[in-house]
Amino acid sequence: MLGTPRHHYRRTDSTNARLRELAAHGAPHGTLVTAGVQTAGRGRQGRTWTAPPNRALLLSLLIRDPPRLLPLAAGVAVAEVCGQGATLKWPNDVLIDGRKVAGILVEGRPQEDWAILGIGLNVAIEPDQFPPDLRTTAATLNLSPALIEEVLQRLLHTLVRWTVASDEAVLEAVRKRDALRGKPVSWTGGRGMAAGIDLHGRLVVETDAGPMALDSGEVHLHT
Numbered sequence: 001m002l003g004t005p006r007h008h009y010r011r012t013d014s015t016n017a018r019l020r021e022l023a024a025h026g027a028p029h030g031t032l033v034t035a036g037v038q039t040a041g042r043g044r045q046g047r048t049w050t051a052p053p054n055r056a057l058l059l060s061l062l063i064r065d066p067p068r069l070l071p072l073a074a075g076v077a078v079a080e081v082c083g084q085g086a087t088l089k090w091p092n093d094v095l096i097d098g099r100k101v102a103g104i105l106v107e108g109r110p111q112e113d114w115a116i117l118g119i120g121l122n123v124a125i126e127p128d129q130f131p132p133d134l135r136t137t138a139a140t141l142n143l144s145p146a147l148i149e150e151v152l153q154r155l156l157h158t159l160v161r162w163t164v165a166s167d168e169a170v171l172e173a174v175r176k177r178d179a180l181r182g183k184p185v186s187w188t189g190g191r192g193m194a195a196g197i198d199l200h201g202r203l204v205v206e207t208d209a210g211p212m213a214l215d216s217g218e219v220h221l222h223t
């Protein structure tokens with residue numbers, strides 16, 4: 001069961017920050033925090049995450065005893081909700097037509113066995129509502145704001161399945177949606193050709209010096 005209890009904020013700094021406080025005070029597995037708007041939404045790699053008020057799904061879920069591949073499993077679940085054509089840019093950016101429609105930030109306390117799964121999904125942002133610097137790289141489901149709640153419920157159901165799926169099933173699903181395989185990529189310190197996802201969920205890259213496996217960080221796709 002994911003999504004109970006639920007705390008909804010019309011406006012907060014970051015749903016991940018709110019849930020972290022709840023988690024530290026013993027909130028149960030599945031606790032959900034949602035917001036209409038965030039004033040300090042957090043992205044990966046120390047970036048910020050912004051969305052116009054009441055146009056995006058902004059949520060954080062508390063996962064106790066998280067599975068090893070939670071970041072990848074969450075990407076698969078979000079992609080499934082976004083449709084057949086949605087792809088995954090390792091580790092878990094969800095893309096539609098090569099543009100990012102959702103971002104996932106997993107923060108945790110491994111020593112206390114819990115993780116916060118933060119998801120931002122552009123459900124009802126109109127294309128011209130993106131700031132100019134994101135207009136060519138961001139995507140939206142372009143649905144009515146009235147459907148945000150329905151998308152949330154579908155996502156929660158899908159996440160229940162994928163957070164208990166076997167590693168093999170998660171890896172197979174990730175590989176089917178892999179947006180990077182066979183494409184040139186670069187990261188701080190190197191470049192090469194993406195060659196799939198290994199058994200540990202790492203991105204395999206063929207470089208001039210041979211194959212390498214990246215286990216965290218940011219990769220850039222070169223078109």
Ligand code: BTN
Nearest residue numbers: 014041042043044103104118120
């Ligand atoms: C990324 O950089 O791709 C990850 C973005 C994650 C954004 C979501 S929005 C809801 C949750 N609360 C946050 O502060 N961040 C995540």
